[in-house]
Amino acid sequence: MTFTQQANQIFQQAIRDYHLKDHVDTLINNPYENGTIEHSLYLKCWIDTVQWHLEDIIRDPHIDPAEALGLKRRIDRSNQDRTDLVEEIDSYFRQVYSEVKPLPEARLNTESPAWAVDRLSILALKIWHMQEQTERKDADAAHIQKCQAKLDVLKEQQVDLSTAIDQLLEDIEAGRKYMKVYRQMKMYNDPATNPILYKK
Secondary structure, eight states: OOHHHHHHHHHHHHHHHHTTTOOTTOOOOOOSOTTSHHHHHHHHHHHHHHHHHHHHHHTOTTOOHHHHHHHHHHHHHHHHHHHHHHHHHHHHHHHHTTTOOOOTTOEEOSSOHHHHHHHHHHHHHHHHHHHHHHTOSSSOHHHHHHHHHHHHHHHHHHHHHHHHHHHHHHHHHHTSEEOOOOOOOOSTTOTTTOHHHHTO
16 A cells, blocks of 8 residues: 555545534544554644634634634634644654665655645545535536536546655655755744734
């Protein structure tokens, strides 16, 4: 089994588990052992899934402004958790390939493996929810047809992105590409770098 075959299975499992109750306050029950890559992948997709639904809720035009502000801050925290987890997954890859000596002609990739995995997790969510749209009984045929066409494209993207990630990992393992990870250093969450916070 390739890395992305495993990841896609875990993402599907996390999304399915969330939708058993389909509520943003559902407590996670991660079935994988803490400290494993499987645990991190499940947690990553769970965070993405909860945030997906928070983003739906906050777009309600009739939402109470105070509730919307609370949701916005919750989404901000979720984004930070998501970023931290991506960096944790990249640390895993750095450990796995720590003994690999890059070839003299090795090239750098445009993104780290974990940020590509981040996109793969989001893609799994898009597929799940677009599939839901194709199964709606209250939508007309034109809507179903349009969503089915989008679903087909999303599934093709999933295959392509999965292939590209596996190829990237193969290249890193063979020394044809090398990893370089930059921490995100988000400034707006840091009281020392956000002027609205440090000027108070």
